[in-house]
Amino acid sequence: MRNAILPLKQDTIDRIAAGEVVERPASVMKELVENAIDAEASAISVEIEGGGIDLLRITDNGIGIPYDEVRTAFLRHTTSKIRTAEDLMTVQSLGFRGEALSSISAVARVELFTKTANEMVGTHYQIEGSKEIALEEIGTPNGTTFLIRSLFYNTPARRKFLKSPMTEGNYIRDILEKLALSHPEISFKFRQNRQDKFQTPGNGSLKDTIYALYGKDVATHLIPVSFVQGDLQLKGFIGESVLNRGNRSMEIFYVNGRYVKSSVLSKAVEQGAVGYVMQHQYPLCILFLDYFGQEVDVNVHPTKQDVRFTDEPYTFEKVSQAIHEAFAGREDIREQELSQKQEKAFEPVLPEEKSEPMPEPFQADRLMAMKEAIVASIHKDTPYERQYTYRQKDLAVKEDVKDFTETAVDEPDEDEPVAVVEERYGNYEQMGFLSEESKKTHRLIGQVFETYWMIEYGDSLYMVDQHAAHEKVLYERTMKRLRHQEMTTQMVSPPVVVSLSLKEEEALKRHMDVFTSLGYEIENFGGREYALKGVPGNLFSIDPKALFTDIISNADNWANEKTSQLVLEKVASMSCKAAIKGNMKISAQEMEALFDEMMTLDEPYHCPHGRPTIISFSRTDLDKKFKRIVN
The missing domain is CATH 3.30.565.10 (Histidine kinase-like ATPase, C-terminal domain)
Structure with a gap:
């Protein structure tokens, strides 16, 4: 019924x-x-x-x-x-x-x-x-x-x-x-459950808020992002390599002030961070994207966490550009601690938990004093407070503090270890390790394990991974040639014959102009077999069949029927296979030549896969290890 x-x-x-x-x-x-x-x-x-x-x-x-x-x-x-x-x-x-x-x-x-x-x-x-x-x-x-x-x-x-x-x-x-x-x-x-878990200062500082939520280790390893173009503005922070994560849980995005989850923004950030973040890792970022116009629709779902951009390709391009510019030009040499302590993943800073009765909602004094109490309790007697309040103090006071610290560390009694209270904020104050000026004071010590080169500069010992450094040089060199259409063709005899799937053959026909611009000369050899009569001359040392197969397998990701950044990066990454390897002895002159070429790069501090090319150890850490100073 x-x-x-x-x-x-x-x-x-x-x-x-x-x-x-x-x-x-x-x-x-x-x-x-x-x-x-x-x-x-x-x-x-x-x-x-x-x-x-x-x-x-x-x-x-x-x-x-x-x-x-x-x-x-x-x-x-x-x-x-x-x-x-x-x-x-x-x-x-x-x-x-x-x-x-x-x-x-x-x-x-x-x-x-x-x-x-x-x-x-x-x-x-x-x-x-x-x-x-x-x-x-x-x-x-x-x-x-x-x-x-x-x-x-x-x-x-x-x-x-x-x-x-x-x-x-x-x-x-x-x-x-x-x-x-x-x-x-x-x-x-x-x-x-009647216990304080966190509190933010409410003083308008995003960095102070990050410190209150995630702690000093995060707040002191952030790179500012500031980018404006047309109706688009992007600001916030992206983490240095020490903060990289194994998933996207710390990719935090806001669009016009609203927290959103966006695959477009995630992919744009990761694209902009290529070469600065290791493979299979993701950057920590807290980014605010503002559009001054009707470019965003948040009325997609009741949760309002989904967002739709009017022009997604434009948004992707500009966000990626902003992230790349934030990373570029920074001396990102990670200082290593000579310590046996294991690194712990960062944890939010929690105030001391106090169990108290839950106050009534109409007690007027609860909120009147909240902001002042929060600011005081978060920053009281913390290194973070000292770091940021120094900015507000008179320069003479700053110099006095600096002089005092230098005296405590640099002039110890030779017979007595010196107690030093030290906070690490990275090795970014001493800039220009790869500059022409600083190179004059480098002291090349030598090769270790036929893989690493040791260099003394200032109060630090630097170690260069010869394989990662050469990879980066080859990558940038190849990228430059690709962008300026400087690829040459090397004829091969006999031709290299490759068999393609139907999908790969369609991609080859669709993007034949791309392969020609890369230096390939390709002819049909019957059926779905093709003869590579010419290959990129700049990449001649790489197995031509493996290189071609690797490129064609990614052709479906190429956009707009033309060469994309993905093509360039794939070819350039393959060029890294020609880099000198670890456990390979090279002369001091060869290392000097490699070092000179590294100095010409915009970002020489990471190989194309995101691994560091250079790390450093401070003299202070060495002195601590030999008990010349103590904590």
Whole structure:
């Protein structure tokens, strides 16, 4: 028997609609914190119990909600952010759909405390399962506090699919960290099960916020990115090679202030970092892309984490260019510590955990002193504080500190080891190791293990990997010739015959002009067999069949029917096979010639596969090893 078509009840509609917005406690937190940001809050506190399932409390000092708009705010599709469909292309606020509060209140027990600056008293509103329980006036400070209890209490099927409270709490923390990074001018505090987990200073400094979330090791190994062209602006940081990861978990992107996940941006960053990041590793980056125009559509999915670019190829090209320029021109010689301590992956810096009763939402002093306390507690007595406060001090004070440090290290009593407190910030202060000027003071010590060359310069010992260095020289030399169409043809006799698949044959016919420009002379030999009568003269030392097969196998990745950067890099990478190897004895004169050519490169510090060509050891580390100074 067929069931009749009938309209659904409103509470059923609300619960179904809530499934699109409220997936888990983290999505509730995200919606409410974004509302707090849109409400111009300068301090936001997030407190959870039971992974946010039992209790999620969000307090802000924003503009609040007027008494006569509180009920309206909990209705579906009510918002102050947009008015027409055209507004979707220029929306600047984080929230605009008008679905969050109605969806949350449909599947949880919700309490709201709010007050605007113009009201004498605040408002207390209580709603459970879309049913209003109470609306009354109450004394409360300016701003808004939400208490979300018993999430999915009326939809047990949804609740049973949640993870453990610890996992759900980690989801909340991860999203809150992303929000904190996008708003360094706002002080964020996170408490879990009545213990402080992190707090950001809210002083407007992105680097200070990164330090608060991820620690000194990350904050002191960042490369600034700043790029503007036309309507596109990219800024933020990308990590030095020491921060490279085994996955993309620390590729963090924001578009017009909104955290997004974008394969276009990920691939663009990784393309720009080619040669600076080892294969199968990914750079740490925190990047903000702003488009001043209608070039971005964030109205793709209710989570608003997907983004669509009007011109994806242009975005890819410019982001890749910006990353390459950020890396280029930096002396990236990693200083090695002569220590037996194992390196640990970086961990966020956590304040000392203190278990305290959860304060009431209407205690006015909670947020008034939050920003000052956070700034003081994060930077108190830390090397990071010293590093960045020096910038604000008088130059004479800076010189005094410098002189004192140099005296402590450079002039020890020969009979007594010297105690030294030292913080490492990399080896980037001493620039120009590969400059013409510094080369005059290099002292070439010799070859070690027939693989590495040792050079003394200043207060450091440098080691050059002869294979990686020669790889880089050959790569750059070949790339230059390819870009300037300087490839020559070397005829081979007899011709090299290769058999192609149908797919490879189609690619060859489609891109024959590319192969010709590379120096190939190719004729059909019958069927799908082709004779290589001429091969690139500059790459003659490489197995011609292997080189051709490797190139043609990647032809499907070539864009726009013409030579792409991928082709050039593939050919140049193959040229590295002609580099001198490790365990190969070369003369000091040959090393000098190699070193001279390295100095002409824009970025000689990594081989084409991202491995370092040069590392250094400080004299201080050596002195410590021989107990001439002690920690």
